[in-house]
Amino acid sequence: MAFEFTPDRWERFQEILSHYPPERKQAAMLPTLHLAQEQNGYISPEVMEYVAQLLDVSPAQVLDVVTFYPMFFQEPVGKYIVRVCHTLPCALCGCRKIIEHLTEKLGIGMEETTPDGKFTLLGVECLAACNQGPVMMVNEELYGNLTPEKVDEILDGLE
């Protein structure tokens, strides 16, 4: 199925494009892909072709970028993306217990999505909030000083 931006996203895309020199449309790649992923949930081959057309590059160049950056998904993901940090400062603060609790609670492993499509669990590198370790992000929200109880409270409160 062909993909195209909704009218309001088309406007936002035009605004993004205006930030870069007209002969350097490719520079708009990351913000454009973020915008497309916001609409589509993930970057499908159709999205890549669309973005390639908009930015005057080949679909292969878009694929090249999509596969490099961990924040872009090539498969559908859950409604809520849980990113739990597992880098050293959080590890020192006991993130292993949080990760075990999350996998047990959600019944999935890292990089997996619950069968109902509600949660995707990702282990991520340092989120730059080490003073609040252990930390996780649920979609755009950051949560720190996690305990298993606090994780329950956060996840159970989501629709």
Place this chain on the structure above:
Amino acid sequence: MGTPKELRILYENIDLPGMYTLEVYQQHGGYKSLEKLFEIEPDALIEMVKESGLRGRGGAGFSTGLKWSFVPKDVEPKYLCANADESEPGTFSNRYILQQKPHMLIEGIIIACWALGIHTAYVYVRGEFTLGKKRLDAAIAEAYQAGLLGKNIRGTGFDLDVYTHPGAGAYICGEETGLIESLEGKRGQPRNKPPFPAVQGLFMKPTVVQNVETLSNLPFIVQNGVEWYKNLGTIYKDTPRGVDPMNTGTKLYCVSGHVERPGVYEVEMGLTVRELIEMAGGVRGGRQVKAVIPGGSSAPVLTPYELDVPCDFTCLQMNKTMLGSGGVIVMDETVNTVEALLNLMEFYAHESCGQCTPCRNGTPWVRDITRRIFEGRGKPGDVDHLIEVANMIADVDAFTWNTICVFGIAVAWPAVSFARKFRPEFEAHIREGRPVVLPVEEAVTPPEENYAWPQTIPEAVRRPTWDY
């Protein structure tokens, strides 16, 4: 001399409600520096920044004014990239600037752009900094509306556009040429240098890439003057060739790990690592300290014998580690140093951009040797093997790297320093065939056998007195 105290300059009022708005920021002296700025000739401003001793806070600690002096004057357009891709494990001070004082960054950007004749600046914001980017975008919009950005700023005829640009989760985009490639819409794979970005950077035009904290120092230098700034921090004399003696200003130290009060501590540079740990409430539960990483995960680790080193650029460099990004990770006696290194090597193996063979293949190799030692599958000679492989990515003693960018040395530094400085604990894993946490005294290589020993602390011509 008193005991070290916090001195909040960049972080002043950072917790104040609404500090991220133009109104509150201006109520507390925000944008005051612009009253002086446009009366300073750009060249004089570059000299001022050079004279102030300000050094890049992103990791390399290079003189900001000197970097600016490399930018050709006759090439148009030129670009500024503010590096807000804060991703070095253990570092989190830029996050709170973006979230709480985004206008301070904008003010710094205006100053840098005035000095360099730049009319377009991009702020490369880490993709995960959702709140920070939102606040910064709102602050930029406010600044345009107030005539602080855009055409003919304050009737000076000076034009400046500032845009944010989101990253997408790749650590390497914090490397300045990786950032530029990423901004151009490509994989964030660093470029060969030279040419340096100051000559050919973004869109092959002269570009200055500057960390958020570095830029945030500028309003205070312009506002209060060079002499004021040089009266903060530590200045050494008679440093060896290639070692910059300037450690002026305050530093946003990010203290994490096993301390009672992790957080950002803004202090004049010159306090020791031990004093910084004390400031953060000491090691949790009164335990013994076992290892401290002083400048983000890439910095060589320090043992308990090495904590009286001043936490500044000059001294940490002279003691074979670095201030780096100011991320201080404290580990207490319960830590298994092999496991800690394994954690870091997993990070680097994941984040290697894959461009250079020594890094792409060497980093997972170092990780695998570390893992097998940790899991009790290590073989005699594995510690030397680990050091040898890491040194092939980058030779830590010669300070050369076999890779395009400094990621190579960022891998080799922790690998070699952990293995050398905690060798008894590594060897115990191999000997006993299982993870072993040795008591601190037994886990650490005796200081006289430590490659970073004896410690060198040069004489200072200016030190903080903390009398406030």
